[in-house]
Amino acid sequence: MGYAHKRLSKKELLKSPIHFCSLGFGTGLAPKAPGTFGTIPGLLLVWLFAPLGLAEYIGVVAFFAIIGIYLCGETAKAMGEHDAPAIVWDEIVGYMIAMIAVPVTWQALLVAFILFRIFDILKPWPILWFDKKVDGGLGIMLDDIVAGLMTLVLMHLALFYGWLPIA
16 A cells, blocks of 8 residues: 655644554654554453443454544654554454453453553464555554454453453
């Protein structure tokens, strides 16, 4: 995919609501580990939306995932780079997926955060396949959605076997 037009500065990017969201409200601009810093707003959003019922929470996550395709695609164009490290909306959504129907305890938040970051950094199959084969905003979102789903499975296994406290 071509991204050959004027790149916007960080200051210009943050002025746009689209890019501000894609950049994790600015956290994706961290000089080191932008994906890790960019996942932090996901912690806050999980905590904020956790009181919703399961269907409503999933609806919020699905909405964030769908708009993320647009947001991330637009920011990639503005930055002149597919899936620039500063684009972290996908990490936020992936982390929110990891916490679907998981009790919001500090232990669960931490374990999900660590597992999600491991999947996102190491990109085991099929995450790497989506990362390499799907372009645009959809490609930016898909690898983190899959990382979130893989984390979600492990979180529910941990809950089932009693490895995580539920209250």
